[in-house]
Amino acid sequence: xxxxxxxxxxxxxxxxIVNEIKRLCEKNGIKYFMIAGTLLGAVRHRGFIPWxxxxxxxxxxxxxxRFISAAETDLDSRFxxxxxxxxxxxxxxxxxxxxxxxxxxxxxxxxxxxNGIFVDIFPFDAVPESPKEESKHxxxxxxxxxxxxxKQNYRVCGKKEYAKRLVYSGLKFVSLxxxxxxxxxxxxxxxxxxxxxxxxxxxxxxxxxxxxxxxxTIRCEWVDSTVELPFEEFTFAAPVGYKxxxxxxxxxxxxxxxxxxxYNRHGVTDLDFGPY
Numbered sequence: 001x002x003x004x005x006x007x008x009x010x011x012x013x014x015x016x017i018v019n020e021i022k023r024l025c026e027k028n029g030i031k032y033f034m035i036a037g038t039l040l041g042a043v044r045h046r047g048f049i050p051w052x053x054x055x056x057x058x059x060x061x062x063x064x065x066r067f068i069s070a071a072e073t074d075l076d077s078r079f080x081x082x083x084x085x086x087x088x089x090x091x092x093x094x095x096x097x098x099x100x101x102x103x104x105x106x107x108x109x110x111x112x113x114x115n116g117i118f119v120d121i122f123p124f125d126a127v128p129e130s131p132k133e134e135s136k137h138x139x140x141x142x143x144x145x146x147x148x149x150x151k152q153n154y155r156v157c158g159k160k161e162y163a164k165r166l167v168y169s170g171l172k173f174v175s176l177x178x179x180x181x182x183x184x185x186x187x188x189x190x191x192x193x194x195x196x197x198x199x200x201x202x203x204x205x206x207x208x209x210x211x212x213x214x215x216x217t218i219r220c221e222w223v224d225s226t227v228e229l230p231f232e233e234f235t236f237a238a239p240v241g242y243k244x245x246x247x248x249x250x251x252x253x254x255x256x257x258x259x260x261x262x263y264n265r266h267g268v269t270d271l272d273f274g275p276y
Contacts, residue, residue, distance in 0.1 A: 004051060006271055010104075010117065011048050013276050014055045015232060017097050017119040020076055021057055021067075022236060028070045030063045033226050033239045035122065035206070040246055044254055047232040051262040055119045058206060058223070058239075061195055064123035068095060082114055084148075084184040089113040091152030093145055093187055094208035095121040103272035107155060117273075122208050126194040126201035127217050137193065138213040144187040145207070151175035151183055200224070211249075218245060
């Protein structure tokens with residue numbers, strides 16, 4: 001889709017979804033917080049970044065798992081919680097909350113996975129204190145994520161990315177020796193490896209994040225509690241250390257990028273708003 005005239009309509013649908021996330025969290029005492037471009041939009045624009053096409057929500061692993069459980073029993077019928085447990089063709093390490101009877105297809109999507117307008121929900125896990133163990137954690141989770149993507153037939157390579165296509169052909173071959181269920185279990189177990197019940201680590205990482213393990217590693221104190229920030233006509237929870245978070249990710253975050261750097265990254269190839 002070459003123009004972005006659809007974004008205001010898409011944003012309204014995403015607000016429906018994130019308000020359902022907020023409802024479930026508040027009802028069940030689950031802590032959530034805006035992250036990435038969603039948080040940047042809240043602070044700099046008091047809502048969506050005008051050229052952004054998605055919303056990202058973060059939770060500590062314990063809260064994330066409680067949210068998934070709550071969604072299984074108390075989710076409004078307009079929505080579907082997509083995980084590797086609820087969708088046999090899904091291959092990502094985080095959840096999506098989909099708006100039913102809509103369609104949104106990304107150029108990297110798996111052929112048979114459920115699609116729809118969505119909000120991403122990312123779990124944060126503990127980073128090991130030892131640099132050696134951190135390096136191992138980074139490499140193991142990276143490999144397992146890519147192996148699962150290959151297993152689930154995600155389109156991760158462009159037509160002219162020959163070296164990347166060769167690598168993923170190799171991963172596709174290796175994935176034949178693992179069942180989908182075993183791969184999902186190994187990945188989730190590895191993500192959780194360093195979590196200790198009732199102990200807050202110094203650093204946490206969004207393993208499913210787009211920026212990679214190292215950049216997605218943040219200080220736990222930044223998200224230790226939350227504050228409410230305006231977002232369009234609503235308010236949503238933000239990390240108490242949102243200024244430090246945004247400075248870490250974006251530097252001078254209050255200055256918008258030049259116009260030629262303003263783009264969204266999901267590569268939407270098909271979009272249907274259905275009854276919305």
